[in-house]
Amino acid sequence: NAGVTQTPKFQVLKTGQSMTLQCAQDMNHNSMYWYRQDPGMGLRLIYYSASEGTTDKGEVPNGYNVSRLNKREFSLRLESAAPSQTSVYFCASSVDRGNTEAFFGQGTRLTVV
């Protein structure tokens, strides 16, 4: 059981570079999420996808874009990375909506220099 798989695990970018964080789940979940975690800030929602074909902004969407490629995959793109985007990024999924257990990926540690 792979659960939620994120790639890459670590990444260093220069300011202005772009990259895509990949996330895939094999649990047939409808809803998927991207969070960022900064020290003392907890988990803040960037974007979510309640179901295949839909995406919505979360609390901190600026500087990010997402694609729900299919039911399994939900990617997060940084078009022009900034040092303020240095963080740990977590992808998560749940069966449906926000009232069922969320499963998290291992996280991506991103540093923008």
Next chain:
Amino acid sequence: GQQVMQIPQYQHVQEGEDFTTYCNSSTTLSNIQWYKQRPGGHPVFLIQLVKSGEVKKQKRLTFQFGEAKKNSSLHITATQTTDVGTYFCAGPGNYGQNFVFGPGTRLSVLP
């Protein structure tokens, strides 16, 4: 928008002491979840509470949902070094489409 607060932010305890973290929401919650994140790890689901006044136990962990469904607590009896980590509460966000996490309580257990 909905806010979920947690106190304390940090807690240092001696192994064997008890620990409690509190979670408060600005709005009534249909349910509340608790997660644990070990250092360097990812959040892992512990439990979900749904009913007003609900109390659930998992070995040394006791979870409680307030009568008004706006607050919750997690109590650990006789902490062990394996309890080290950050404990988050989370509730449904706007329209129930996502999760809103509290800032977490980081627990350190001194052997």
